[in-house]
Amino acid sequence: MTDHQNTPELRFSEFKDEWKLYSLKEIGNFKNGINKDKDSFGCGFPFVNLNDVFNGKKIQLKDLSLIDSTIKERKEYNLLKGDTLFIRSSVKPSGVGLTKVIENDLKDTVYSGFLIRFRNTNLAINFKKVAFHTTSVRKQIISFSSTSANTNINQDSLKKVKIRLPFIEEQEKIGNLFSKLDRQIELEEEKLELLEQQKKGYMQKIFSQELRFKDENGNEYPEWSIKKLKDIAEIIGGGTPSTKDDTYWDGNINWFSPVEIGDKDFVNESQKMITEKGLRKSSAKLLPIGTVLFTSRAGIGKTAILSKESTTNQGFQSIVPKENLLDSYFIYSMTSLLKRCAERVGAGSTFTEVSRKQMEEIKI
Structure with a gap:
């Protein structure tokens, strides 16, 4: 007003x-x-x-x-x-x-x-x-x-x-405007849902090798091979700086926790930040762009791709692809498979947890 x-x-x-x-x-x-x-x-x-x-x-x-x-x-x-x-x-x-x-x-x-x-x-x-x-x-x-x-x-x-x-005439005009906007949002969401279904269909065909691509000369690519994660990527856990030392916190380095992962394909901004000192004085590791964050505890298997160098707490076993051996989005697209494998091999006294060594042995 x-x-x-x-x-x-x-x-x-x-x-x-x-x-x-x-x-x-x-x-x-x-x-x-x-x-x-x-x-x-x-x-x-x-x-x-x-x-x-x-x-x-x-x-x-x-x-x-x-x-x-x-x-x-x-x-x-x-x-x-x-x-x-x-x-x-x-x-x-x-x-x-x-x-x-x-x-x-x-x-x-x-x-x-x-x-x-x-x-x-x-x-x-x-x-x-x-x-x-x-x-x-x-x-x-x-x-x-x-x-x-x-x-x-x-x-x-x-x-x-x-x-x-306002008077009823103005109410109706305002209401109709927002109703049209809501309908437009619904239509866009329906389109997005169709695209998601199409994506899942393509993924199913590609990973079952029913659908294969050819190179620029029209030749078939080599047959797929089975690899352990440790052969094509490095698995890196996280850590938490001491919360008793203020100099470790409110810096300019991203520090992700599992609750922040799962809604977006790419992430570049965390809720909490740590300092260079906090990084040095903890078991947190600076992960490169392209790392696939992978939650390793209860709520296991939530993923996102880093679009900025970042760190995580200990609730992750993140996948850092080896150059020329693994593409970030390719392994990210296999989230469902990785989640099933990790849940199967994970073990914990009070809750399911997958370790670095267990992640390294997963075959894809």
């Missing part, structure tokens, strides 16, 4: 009116969901649970679980187009009060007691999808929540949440 009036800094040019401030109590009503014993689940009528709100999918009847509900319950806890479901209880504070908007009437459907239904008539559906996720609203919800074993929020607290609203 601008400093001088209650209008957004960016808006469609045809709208000039100020946005008005309302509490949710003023514009709608709340109702907690249904509570049933465990024997009621598994058959009966559709039931919206916590996970249906947490996941990023549209709520549809075909995806819902079932619960044994009465006619009275289905009337009292019904879900109509435009209803908003708030998460009442979450393990993490960031999850409390997250919402999902019901986009179509859900016949004979009830919702969980871990959810709170908000019903109103003066908010555009697509506008609601974004309005309850703004920084202002989220801060209020989290500040009004209480924490014990879980983080919880109740109806009385939600009623106090304040939100600025």
